[in-house]
Amino acid sequence: MLLVKNEFGQVLETKLAQDLSVLAIEHTVVKAKVSLYGGQVLSWHPDGEKEVFWLSKDSLFEQGKAIRGGIPLCWPWFGAHPNDNAHTAGNHGFARMQQWQVVSIDISEQGVEVTLSWQGEAMNELWPNACQLKQVLFFGRLFKQTLQMTNLGDADAYYTGALHSYFRVSAPAEIKIAALGQADYYDKLTEQLCKPQVFKNGVGPVDRIYHSNKDLSLVDYAWGRTLELKSQNTKQWVFWNPGVEAANKMADVHPNGEQEFVCLEAATTEMQLLPAGVSKTITQEISIVNHG
Template sequence: MTLIGENNFGRIKQEGLGESLAQLVMEHQSCHARVSLYGGQVLAWQPREQEEVFWLSNSSDYSQGKAIRGGIPLCWPWFGAHPNAEGAGNHGFARNVVWQLSNSLITEAGVELELVWQGENQHPQWPFKTKVVQKLVLGETFTQQLTIENQSPDTIEFTGALHSYFAVSNPAQVTIPNLDNVPFDCKLSEQKGQQDSLENAVGPLDRIYYFDQQMKIVDAGKQRVIHLMPSQVNNWVLWNPGQKTAAGMADVHAGGEQEYVCLEAANTQPLSVASGKSVTFGQVISVTSLS
């Protein structure tokens, strides 16, 4: 264990994660949280007097080259399969590289972290010199921002998502009312421009909604509402694999798909960044009781 910072409001320490990875552990008067430096991935956030907000699989593989199942994996610089390169791997490489802690601050309200990844020629489909800065503010509310800075001479295009796994009582007890009658593409049926009203969030579900306004996950079982305020995103992605698909996923513990719903602030359509410029997107999450 390495102590990163400490004061009267809380402390930040670095601990091992699995056999070879590292994580930041925050203990603060407003919340408890954990962030993996591998993947720059938020693993846990529990505000004071609330249950854990994010789901994390008991079967996650904490080893280099593997994606961690749960929390908030970073899908970047492409979302889903690469549009022009079959076999390039789903969701890019941001969740499979080591990020550096460049700044941290403990205030009365919470913990502020700045994580950075930068490089070039990281992937055959991404030769560009790029710097990505993730800013996190962890307190009674949760703020996440991802800034992509193009340091190459060419204009770049990317897609991406904050692949948030939200812990719920059961998807059958969950509604997401702000998605009712919003146009969506169904990746399972490959039908586009659909509309309906979801009675619950039971999988299999894999939908890209064309909507950029705030969301709320209403969980009757936990008697709470998770509020999501997006910033500079084009879409919401709703995903739950369902029992049959999850049974074939080695890193989802038995019954795990009954414990979460993924609602992802996303840009599934390409965003352009000119040379020397940057683009920022993110989300703010808060939790209230269901009354």
């Protein structure tokens, strides 16, 4: 179904699976895809560039299942909820498994801006508040994502969250993110807080929460490109690759898929206050530099 069209491009709504829809963006400078299930970016492919985000060929496009790849939204908690003693609430909250609505689509010469929203209440006993999420996505030569979180309830709430980007790479062994070597980090695999260490490569298993929100450069030597990342109002960068053994146990990661991506996530992993009636935003911006 055609939603918007002008001389610069068009946006179609098509089926991702039986009951899941995707926005297919076709523009003179970019192609992209966004799943309305989860409000999840699946693809950003500027003209003349390689695809930026990784999406598993075995991802489960089903209600109640998270989509493996793109940019899942981890909200209103990242990882396991700290008060989930029974381990029944699941990882990464509920936002990535909700149906989002299209608010607006604007096609300009520079690219396409899509605004999506979701609203709900009493989604989980650990987060009973009424809330609204709004996401503004810009696809062009530059990619920008802003998530606005609003507490619609009468009681204060607390959240953690992340923009869980899966970046497509030539190989984890071929990448470097030098600035991460300057930050303290928590190693989730050893459960230890570590002093800065030189960042060697992205080969898994690795799962680290870096205590820095500085701008980063994800250098891919084999592909000759650098992804420049900026974030606003987040406090950490999370770096993750499951490694071969763990990936082989994941039903939604295709064979050798872990050799095609690294996750670098703009995140806030410590509880933040979201007062009643208040909105807050987190943002990431990504650009591409080619080395020639």
